Amino acid sequence: MTIGDDPRGAAAIGPADGPEGVVALAAALRRRGVAIGTGQVVTCQRAVATLGDQLADRYWAGRTTLISDPADLGVFDQVFRAMAAAAFEEGSLPALPPRQPPAEMTAASDRGGGVAGDGEEPAVAGMIAAERERLRHRRFDRASEEELAAIGATLQRLPIAVPRRRSRRTRAGRRGELDLGRTLERALTTDGELVDRAWQQRRTTPRRLVILLDISGSMAAHARASLRFAVAARRAADRDAAQRVEVFAFGTRLTRLSDHLAARDPDEAIAAAAERVVDWDGGTRIGDSLDELVRVWARRGVLRGAVAVICSDGLERGDAATLEQAVARLRRQVHRLVWVNPLAGDERYEPTQRGMAAALPYVDAFLPGHDLASLEELSQVLASLR
């Protein structure tokens, strides 16, 4: 039983007692990182005034008006409980927060920070052509910090195009379907005679790009570069396309990075993600991570019609059968599946490890991703996918 179901509850006590109570509740929630607007506080006061005096009424009035994200429900319960406990003797409140929705990543910190790339650019701008060419073929895992920074700066400016699909919206065109609205307007100028007909064509919208970064130990250097690639995709000149880039990181588990790329230094985002999903002795569990993706995120429609790019060396510590099943499922959910494997940059490489071999039949394009040149190639491949 939750507080909200408890019909008992004395009048005139509880956290939402009067305007001061509501303000205090909102303030306490804000301190815990819940974003609450002033308008919501006003609505909450109106709700409290509308409902009865029972504790459960206060609880639901507060929850309905102040919380708008299921991830915050747990915090609300804790804060409300703590404030209500002051009015009740300890332990008389039934303990059971509502079951949480599928776990989403929570930020390691809400504060954005770090300076992104600005200071790095002159180094690249001043570089002579030969130096740039050398850098293009510098393997990420052999590059020095300075070189990685320079590579990162170049990557962030890489123009990235994603495949497009037809949308339901239309635009004026020279052929296509008849546009009755505009035809009518033209007819008015010619006394109702349909001399000049107007046409409309389907618009196209960019497909969603879902980038999955392996950030386990063996991929550390590559992951930083791949992440810059992802950041570049999000900053694409085409606003529509930029909005449709999702980035996930995985090690032994999966976490979503998308919301944390804009505000903070990409490297910091990776480091924070690594703390959450990389067990240093656990190795990479690609299969389990992809399984989480197709279970939790597919249901939310993130994968439908998307182009998915997996950046991983394919060194699977888990069960190859799990990996195969997850990749097969992923392939059925997305429009195209691309695998970028830094190991493939070596000419002698053959994808014979169990993991990579199991996944390969489901992959539309298999590319190396070990240096700048190969990521440029990835960009071209993405643009050419149909």
Add this chain to the structure above:
Amino acid sequence: MEQDRTDSSTTTRPGDVPSLIRALEEHSYLADRGLATAAHLASTLDRPLLLEGDAGVGKTELAKVLAEVRGAQLIRLQCHEGLDRSQALYAWDHPRQLLHLRALEASGERPADHEAELYSERFLLARPMLQALRAGGSAVLLVDEIDRADDEFEAFLLEVLSDFQVSIPELGTIVAQTPPTVLLTSNRTRELSDALKRRCLYHWIDHPDVERETAIVRLRAPDVPADVARRVAGVVAKLRDLGLYKPPGVAETIDWARVVAAADDGELDRDTVIDTLGVVVKDHDDLLAVRDAVDELLAS
């Protein structure tokens, strides 16, 4: 001054939370206190209510039942990518306008003199949002799966929901006399804008617990014996903990209970589960996973 009373001694005002719960139940919808409070506040505070939760927990159903309870008209706007004003709000009936134009011309009139006529009420196609504004308080507007529409539409929706009015350049401004009750549902395929979320009341609908789901089955399928309903609800609860790709919703539970009750012996044993699993688990990979776990599911 209103004091705390028990339900039995209170003559409930029409439109308080307990009476809404009862009214919903009379229309075969079991809402818990939180959901009923949210729905109650949505109409008393004239705020849109945003409902989130897994597929099949009864988000859309609530709107339908709420309309029945209020004797209101349910107006539904199903969102999809590329949804725009002409599909959501209003459009002009171009074929009829053209016909009208031709008719004018045939009768020797100058069509340009009648331009205003072309953009009159006669030729206006009211789409769901305009219908709801006009119906006002006697309508429940369901904006279903708002997360499927794109963010331009979300901004436009917010604009309409803030003032409950809309201006049509050719006709003028249309204001809702009393705001309609507005329910939005989302499956969280993407994050909605903060502005929209702040404008709305919010409720997360969870899967019902075994007890409540049993009651729902009994209410919706009165032919199903109580023990079968309980057993089915119990197994479905376990199914939801298996981490399936598509966890069963309440509708599946009801269907399954009906099927099991209609089976030869009405028992939920291993064979019955295997034979009827397709009613409740509708994904091939999930079916395989559940078949492996049948014995655990049935162990009580």
